[in-house]
Amino acid sequence: MSKTHHTNTNNTPPLPIIPGPKAIFGWRINMLKFYRHPFRYSRWLYQTYGNLVGLEQGNPSNVFAFGPELNYQILTNSDLFEVSPSTVAKVPRDTALGRMFFNNLSLMTGKKHKQHRRLIQPAFHRQQIIQYLQDMVYLTEQLVNEWKDQTRIDLNIEMKKLTQRIAVKTLFGLYNETELERAGAFIQGLTKSLPLVIAAPIDLPGTPYRRTVRYAEQLEMYVRSLIKQKRAQPNAQDVLASLIQAHDEDGTKLSDEELIGHTFSLFVAGHETTANALTWIIFLLSQHPNIHQKLLAELNDKLHGNPPTVEQLSQLSLLEGVVKESLRLLPPASIGIRIATAPCTLGGYQLPKGSNIYYSQFVTHRLPELYDEPNCFKPERWATIKRSPYEYLPFSAGQHMCIGWSFAIQEIKVVLAILLQKYRFSVVPHTKIQPNLMMRPVYGMPMNISPQDGQVSQAPIRGTIHELIDIPISSSL
Numbered sequence: 001m002s003k004t005h006h007t008n009t010n011n012t013p014p015l016p017i018i019p020g021p022k023a024i025f026g027w028r029i030n031m032l033k034f035y036r037h038p039f040r041y042s043r044w045l046y047q048t049y050g051n052l053v054g055l056e057q058g059n060p061s062n063v064f065a066f067g068p069e070l071n072y073q074i075l076t077n078s079d080l081f082e083v084s085p086s087t088v089a090k091v092p093r094d095t096a097l098g099r100m101f102f103n104n105l106s107l108m109t110g111k112k113h114k115q116h117r118r119l120i121q122p123a124f125h126r127q128q129i130i131q132y133l134q135d136m137v138y139l140t141e142q143l144v145n146e147w148k149d150q151t152r153i154d155l156n157i158e159m160k161k162l163t164q165r166i167a168v169k170t171l172f173g174l175y176n177e178t179e180l181e182r183a184g185a186f187i188q189g190l191t192k193s194l195p196l197v198i199a200a201p202i203d204l205p206g207t208p209y210r211r212t213v214r215y216a217e218q219l220e221m222y223v224r225s226l227i228k229q230k231r232a233q234p235n236a237q238d239v240l241a242s243l244i245q246a247h248d249e250d251g252t253k254l255s256d257e258e259l260i261g262h263t264f265s266l267f268v269a270g271h272e273t274t275a276n277a278l279t280w281i282i283f284l285l286s287q288h289p290n291i292h293q294k295l296l297a298e299l300n301d302k303l304h305g306n307p308p309t310v311e312q313l314s315q316l317s318l319l320e321g322v323v324k325e326s327l328r329l330l331p332p333a334s335i336g337i338r339i340a341t342a343p344c345t346l347g348g349y350q351l352p353k354g355s356n357i358y359y360s361q362f363v364t365h366r367l368p369e370l371y372d373e374p375n376c377f378k379p380e381r382w383a384t385i386k387r388s389p390y391e392y393l394p395f396s397a398g399q400h401m402c403i404g405w406s407f408a409i410q411e412i413k414v415v416l417a418i419l420l421q422k423y424r425f426s427v428v429p430h431t432k433i434q435p436n437l438m439m440r441p442v443y444g445m446p447m448n449i450s451p452q453d454g455q456v457s458q459a460p461i462r463g464t465i466h467e468l469i470d471i472p473i474s475s476s477l
């Protein structure tokens with residue numbers, strides 16, 4: 001017989017208890033365990049308790065839902081399973097900071113979300129994204145030149161620098177270097193202190209909150225002046241210009257506050273995730289010399305040392321497999337959250353209104369019934385398998401699926417095609433490689449770089465990465 005909730009004040013039959021780990025001091029302790037070892041813990045939860053796991057027995061307020069079937073239910077019914085604003089809920093809405101936070105697609109729900117998505121979508125149409133290709137090429141080549149005299153870099157820092165420049169340029173269409181740096185500095189100042197602000201929104205002089213509010217006010221003023229300029233340039237091709245021009249059938253347009261919030265959140269949502277993806281792809285290649293060699297051959301054969309054109313990007317089939325497989329193994333968004341807006345049934349169990357439901361890209365992408373040898377980096381698997389949006393979801397699925405996914409894929413491919421043809425990357429031997437929940441390498445990604453000479457060498461590494469990937473032992477180790 002299955003266990004049931006202990007309290008049952010009326011005569012309805014007691015509800016079955018969702019399986020899960022012991023929680024003598026409540027679910028928070030188990031959540032802490034998850035935050036400390038997100039990958040080990042979530043895999044253990046799934047293997048031990050199954051598809052639906054409660055973090056506290058008898059209290060279904062925090063549950064993990066695993067696998068394609070539950071992903072489908074959670075992600076296709078956005079009225080019942082809503083995105084969660086809880087992380088920023090304490091930020092006052094009537095400040096520059098609040099206006100930036102709350103005019104954000106990923107926190108919008110229902111009709112408002114649908115309408116804003118419709119207005120933003122044209123900025124990410126295929127034809128529009130092709131317009132951004134030249135900026136991506138130009139800024140990557142600029143970085144390549146900056147590395148000329150260097151032999152060692154922290155790849156993750158460099159990739160963040162690059163994706164930030166690409167984001168600022170494509171969002172605002174800034175061509176002047178000083179302007180680019182200025183906009184980048186405002187946004188960086190703001191995003192750097194965000195975690196502290198969200199944790200403690202205390203408005204006192206000298207606090208990170210006060211500092212961040214100042215940054216937000218400066219950025220707001222700056223973007224307002226850009227909006228004014230763009231209104232006078234109907235031919236501008238950047239994301240902000242596209243958002244300014246967008247309108248609904250009934251003529252509805254985005255207000256200045258909405259434009260500012262959306263451009264800011266597009267920047268935040270897009271640059272670090274893409275930087276982490278690039279970091280892990282180059283890392284994985286450096287640890288898989290055979291695949292790395294084959295990819296170099298494909299790039300040389302098709303591009304002959306040049307940056308790719310849009311047509312060429314679609315002909316690089318191994319590059320496509322490498323990107324897909326890396327996003328499967330080390331997805332930059334490894335977990336997502338939704339909140340139940342009403343009592344509901346999920347995975348055969350009842351959940352009350354307000355339950356937090358975590359879905360896991362990381363666990364789904366490692367199900368052996370979907371991916372044989374799930375911990376192995378096998379880009380060639382994508383030549384023969386096809387997976388549904390709920391079986392492979394690095395960009396999530398359903399109504400809130402990443403709006404920038406094809407922008408990100410194009411950016412990743414362009415940057416890789418240029419960097420790999422120019423440089424040989426090798427992890428500094430014995431570095432501790434440890435991804436956190438956000439898939440950021442917590443000890444960085446120090447790499448030795450040298451001009452590409454067609455040789456690839458695999459360095460020995462340490463760290464929890466070995467729990468996530470079966471790395472082949474090369475003869476050079």
Ligand code: HEM
Binds near residue numbers: 269271394400403
């Ligand atoms: C490898 C890079 C990226 C990854 C892995 C990624 C992943 C994701 C995921 C998983 C979500 C859905 C979150 C949820 O389920 O609530 C999401 C949403 C979003 N992403 Fe991305 N993203 C990437 C790049 C980008 C880029 C480049 C942009 C914009 C330039 C962007 C803009 C957004 C926005 C605006 C949303 C919210 C969509 C909505 O709620 O309707 N992302 N992204």
